[in-house]
Amino acid sequence: MTISAVEAADAALEHLEGETVPRPPASVQLYSVRDALDADAAATLQRLAEIGLRSVEPYGLTQYVDVLEPALAAAGLAAPTSHVTLLGGEHEAAFAAARRVGVTTLIDPYVPEEQWTSRDAVAAIAAELTEVARRAADEGLTVGYHNHWWELEQHIDGTPALEIFADLLGDEVVLEVDAYWSAVGGVDPVGLLERLGDRVVAIHVKDGPMTRDTGQQQPAGQGGMPLDAILAAAPNARPVLEFDEYAGDIFDGIAASLAHVRTLGVVTEERAA
Numbered sequence: 001m002t003i004s005a006v007e008a009a010d011a012a013l014e015h016l017e018g019e020t021v022p023r024p025p026a027s028v029q030l031y032s033v034r035d036a037l038d039a040d041a042a043a044t045l046q047r048l049a050e051i052g053l054r055s056v057e058p059y060g061l062t063q064y065v066d067v068l069e070p071a072l073a074a075a076g077l078a079a080p081t082s083h084v085t086l087l088g089g090e091h092e093a094a095f096a097a098a099r100r101v102g103v104t105t106l107i108d109p110y111v112p113e114e115q116w117t118s119r120d121a122v123a124a125i126a127a128e129l130t131e132v133a134r135r136a137a138d139e140g141l142t143v144g145y146h147n148h149w150w151e152l153e154q155h156i157d158g159t160p161a162l163e164i165f166a167d168l169l170g171d172e173v174v175l176e177v178d179a180y181w182s183a184v185g186g187v188d189p190v191g192l193l194e195r196l197g198d199r200v201v202a203i204h205v206k207d208g209p210m211t212r213d214t215g216q217q218q219p220a221g222q223g224g225m226p227l228d229a230i231l232a233a234a235p236n237a238r239p240v241l242e243f244d245e246y247a248g249d250i251f252d253g254i255a256a257s258l259a260h261v262r263t264l265g266v267v268t269e270e271r272a273a
Contacts, residue, residue, distance in 0.1 A: 023231075024238040026258060026266045027055040027081065029204065032243040033250055034059075041067045045075035051255045054269040057202075057240050058101070059083040059109065062090070065097040072101055081176070081202055081238065083109040086143060087125070091132045095139055105142040105201065107176050113150040116161040123168050130170035137172055144174040144201065149212065152185025152192070160187050166196055176240070178204035179230045184212060190226065193233035202238040203230065205261060214244035219253045221260035228264050239266050 028048060030037055036044040041064075048056060056077050058068055061084035072079055079101050084094040086108040094106050108129065115121050133143035151162035166175060177200050179189035193200055207223030208216050220227055220241065231239065239261055246253045258268070 023236055023266070024080070025055055025268050026053065026261055027057045027202075027238055027240045028053055028254055028258075029057045029059065029083070029240050029242040031059045031083075032241070032246070032254060036250070037064075041071040042074055045071045045077055047251055048254070049075045049077055051251065052258055052268050053254075054078060055080055055238075057081045057083065058103070061097045061101075061103065061106070062093045065100055069101050079103050081105040081107055081144075081240070083107050083146065085110075086132050087111065087128055091135065095136060095141060098141055099139075104140070105144055105174065106136065107144040107146050107202075109146045110148070111145075111151075113148075113154070116151050116154045116165075117156075119156050119164060122156065122161055122165050126165050126168035126170075126173075129173055133170060133172035142174055142201075143172065144176050146176040146204070147178050147181055147185075149181040149185035152182050152187040160185070160192075162187075163192075163195065166199060169199075173199075174201040175199050176202040176204065177234070177237075178206075178242075179227075180204065180206045180208070180210065180217075180225060183210045183225065190229045190233045193230065193237075198236065200234045200237050202240050203234055204242045205230075205239045205257065206242045206244070207257075215247060217243050217246060219256035219260065221263075222256070227261070231261070231264055231266070 033044050056079055058079050061082045082103040084106050086094055098106055111125055136143045147162050152160045154161040156164050182189040182192050205220055206217055207220045207225045208218045210224050241257045243253055
């Protein structure tokens with residue numbers, strides 16, 4: 001996939017009659033390009049900008065903030081959301097890093113599988129994250145959580161643990177739903193998004209055979225995920241492209257994913273009403 005093809009897809013989108021795009025622009029989870037990022041952060045972010053992205057989602061924000069701050073500015077990229085550890089007393093460092101690079105929504109990306117096996121354990125996670133979110137709100141920041149498959153695969157009294165968790169969260173906490181991992185966990189991502197409603201502010205968009213074998217992931221539109229229905233189920237959520245792994249050139253894969261979601265009405269930068 002070339003840049004010109006991506007631009008052509010965007011141009012075609014401009015001519016759709018009655019276009020209404022209420023959702024935030026597309027982003028990409030930088031974990032997808034972790035090897036390139038470690039080798040040369042500035043060149044990696046510049047290449048993402050050349051593909052057509054205007055927003056990215058960092059991971060390990062407190063670890064990478066010193067590198068990301070100048071590289072984001074040089075590439076002209078925003079980082080409205082970021083993955084970062086918030087639980088276990090690590091939120092203050094995360095807040096400070098967010099202020100440096102302009103992140104407004106901090107998303108805790110991982111609570112181990114063994115902590116989702118009982119209602120009491122899930123309630124404890126929800127209570128701690130809600131308290132962090134209340135402290136974050138005092139600094140103008142929003143806090144959220146990102147799922148893997150196990151929060152959906154594990155059921156408590158017949159309900160996926162993630163949905164128990166969502167019901168126990170304070171109103172301050174938002175969710176970033178990884179639709180692919182929802183499918184792997186055995187829960188229809190479309191129905192999940194509909195049930196979670198406006199609490200979902202971002203969706204991880206990836207494709208493939210919907211198995212735990214991350215090496216089989218494919219660009220958006222080339223696997224089994226019903227991405228059009230997924231996006232329609234959460235019309236105000238930011239699409240965040242991601243590959244846990246990709247057998248081909250990762251930048252070509254991201255460009256192909258971006259081209260596909262553009263055909264579904266997703267844009268890469270804010271547009272005038």
